[in-house]
Amino acid sequence: MRRRLVTALMIIAVLLLLIFLRKYGYLNFFESxxxxxxxxxxxxxxxxxxxxxxxxxxxxxxLTACIAEDTKxxxxxxxxxxxxxQLKFSEKNNVSLGADVIGRDxxxxxxxxxxxxxxxxxxxxxxxxxxxxxxxxxKIVRVEAHTAVVRLLSDYQSKVAAxxxxxxxxxxxxxxxxxxxxxxxxxxxxxxxxxxxxxITSGLEAGIPRGLVIGMVEVVEKKPQEPFQQAVLKTSADLxxxxxxxxxxx
Amino acid sequence: MKHSFIFxxxxxxxxxxxxxxxxxxxIFLPYPFSEINVLATAVVMAVIITESGAVxxxxxxxxxLFDWYTVGPFGLVLSAAVLAALVLFWLYRxxxxxxxxxxxxxxxAVFLIFFRIFSAGFxxxxxxxxxxxxxxxxxxxxxxxFVTASFVSVWYLLLARFLPSLKVTHAKxxxxxAKN
Numbered sequence: 236m237r238r239r240l241v242t243a244l245m246i247i248a249v250l251l252l253l254i255f256l257r258k259y260g261y262l263n264f265f266e267s268x269x270x271x272x273x274x275x276x277x278x279x280x281x282x283x284x285x286x287x288x289x290x291x292x293x294x295x296x297x298l299t300a301c302i303a304e305d306t307k308x309x310x311x312x313x314x315x316x317x318x319x320x321q322l323k324f325s326e327k328n329n330v331s332l333g334a335d336v337i338g339r340d341x342x343x344x345x346x347x348x349x350x351x352x353x354x355x356x357x358x359x360x361x362x363x364x365x366x367x368x369x370x371x372x373x374k375i376v377r378v379e380a381h382t383a384v385v386r387l388l389s390d391y392q393s394k395v396a397a398x399x400x401x402x403x404x405x406x407x408x409x410x411x412x413x414x415x416x417x418x419x420x421x422x423x424x425x426x427x428x429x430x431x432x433x434x435i436t437s438g439l440e441a442g443i444p445r446g447l448v449i450g451m452v453e454v455v456e457k458k459p460q461e462p463f464q465q466a467v468l469k470t471s472a473d474l475x476x477x478x479x480x481x482x483x484x485x
Numbered sequence: 486m487k488h489s490f491i492f493x494x495x496x497x498x499x500x501x502x503x504x505x506x507x508x509x510x511x512i513f514l515p516y517p518f519s520e521i522n523v524l525a526t527a528v529v530m531a532v533i534i535t536e537s538g539a540v541x542x543x544x545x546x547x548x549x550l551f552d553w554y555t556v557g558p559f560g561l562v563l564s565a566a567v568l569a570a571l572v573l574f575w576l577y578r579x580x581x582x583x584x585x586x587x588x589x590x591x592x593x594a595v596f597l598i599f600f601r602i603f604s605a606g607f608x609x610x611x612x613x614x615x616x617x618x619x620x621x622x623x624x625x626x627x628x629x630x631f632v633t634a635s636f637v638s639v640w641y642l643l644l645a646r647f648l649p650s651l652k653v654t655h656a657k658x659x660x661x662x663a664k665n
Contacts, residue, residue: 239575246541246567253549254560266553273550276505284512340511342555342562349554376556384556 267380274351274382278337285476311446331365331481332356337382339475346390346411346474348373352482353381363436363443363483370471371395371436371447372480383482387474388417388449397449398437399428406437409449409468417450419466428455428466442485500546503527507551522597522633524551528570529593529637532577533584534648544570558611565603572599584651586641590634597630 256262334356338349352358362375364385373393377384386393393411397419398404405426407419422428432452438445450468457464507523514521524547531540548566555562573596581592645651 242538243568243571246545246571247564249545250560250564250567253563257559269550270553273501273504273553277508277554280505280508281512338508338512338554341508341551342557345556347556377558379553382553384554386556 263380270379270381274337277349278335278351281336281338282478285478315446330484332358332484333479333481334364334383335479336477342384345376345392346387347376348385348387348477348480350383350385350480350482351381353379353383355380357484358383358482361442362485363447365447365481365483366472366477369447371443371449372470372472372474372477374443375482385480387411388470389474395443395449396437396440397434398445399426399452400433400435401426401428403427406439407434409434417468417470419452419468420463422464422466424457424459424462424464426464428452428464430454434468444483444485447483496543497546499527500543500550503547504550517628517632520629520632521636522593522629524548524566525593525596525600525633526637526640528566529573529589529596530640530644532570532574532592533589533641533651534644536577538574541567541570541574557608561607561611562604565600565607568603569596569599572596586638586645589641590638593633593637594630597626597633601626 253262257266332352334350334352336348337351340347341349348364350364358375358378360375360378363371364373364375366372371388373385373387373390374395375383376386388395388409388411390411393409395409397407397409399407399419399422403426405422405428407422410418410420412418419428419434430452434449434452436443436445436447436449448471450470452466453469454467455464456466503523510521510523511519513519527547528540528544531543545563545567548563551566552559552561552563573592576595577592581588581595641651
């Protein structure tokens with residue numbers, strides 16, 4: 236019994252030592268050397284898993300969605316410009332950085348992507364990650380020297396402040412559903428949302444600009460006894476077959 | 486068998502290979518086969534074949550690599566895996582010492598359950614956002630345990646054809662230990 240206790244304490248001590256050494260950068264050289272190999276192999280494997288057909292499918296979905304949204308976004312931009320002028324807001328341009336996806340769902344605790352950008356590229360936690368010209372797919376949750384982990388919108392812990400492009404411009408919260416679905420929640424019962432309504436980021440969340448497209452309403456779930464209504468959303472792209480993304484620096 | 490760890494370079498070489506195999510299973514195989522936990526399978530088979538506590542340290546190397554690509558802060562998944570391996574080893578030496586495929590299947594289930602429990606505990610200690618964590622942990626664990634246990638059983642039966650030590654009954658092993 237005593238021997239077992241000593242073994243357990245020894246293991247805990249080594250774990251704590253490793254965490255300490257890593258935190259203060261003593262393992263940087265070793266890790267970056269090994270990661271050169273692991274990241275490269277992961278990237279090759281991930282790219283091999285995405286067939287050309289899937290990429291094409293994603294691109295065509297993206298293109299169709301872009302055309303449909305273009306008009307609405309232009310209208311929004313006009314409205315936005317007027318509001319900014321009125322409030323004397325300075326125009327801020329979002330800068331984005333492209334990244335290759337090198338892996339996905341390695342963590343059993345989440346629906347994630349791994350990208351080949353990290354602290355060395357000024358990537359930070361909570362930065363939004365987009366696909367194409369502005370389709371939000373997730374947020375950065377962990378950053379390493381040359382890689383980062385993106386929590387996808389469909390992850391059970393994902394929460395994004397959103398606006399419905401309906402008459403009332405309803406505010407709500409987009410939450411993930413265990414890697415399977417995305418839901419819009421906290422929409423008051425008296426506001427009208429319909430299948431086909433576009434959902435965008437509301438801009439009420441730090442670091443996430445307004446106007447990034449999240450998806451479209453597919454099914455509205457309205458229960459009279461509940462204070463809020465919910466909607467199941469359809470994303471603009473298959474979140475599991477993405478090869479290139481962009482990180483937005485606000 | 487206890488001297489298997491003199492082949493240290495081979496065990497270290499197995500670390501990246503198993504990691505890449507684990508990744509390949511996740512990204513190439515369809516659900517539910519993508520839920521097979523190759524790392525847990527490797528740990529359990531290593532415990533059964535070597536019967537050495539050094540497997541716990543090997544688990545350390547295996548999950549050190551894996552921890553780089555997880556969501557939580559560094560060390561949470563690694564600590565959970567190493568402690569789960571320690572519990573697994575003690576259980577194997579003390580209780581689940583049968584050398585049968587179903588015993589291996591139970592061991593892998595025990596490893597995965599402890600791994601999840603320790604993960605949830607460490608996430609709670611580090612005050613990582615808890616909303617839905619427990620539900621998510623146990624939501625997929627059933628499928629993961631079932632497919633991984635089946636995978637381990639198949640591997641055990643296959644390896645038993647080449648490794649006679651995997652066919653030795655519990656009574657014979659006890660006699661061998663007594664003689665030694």
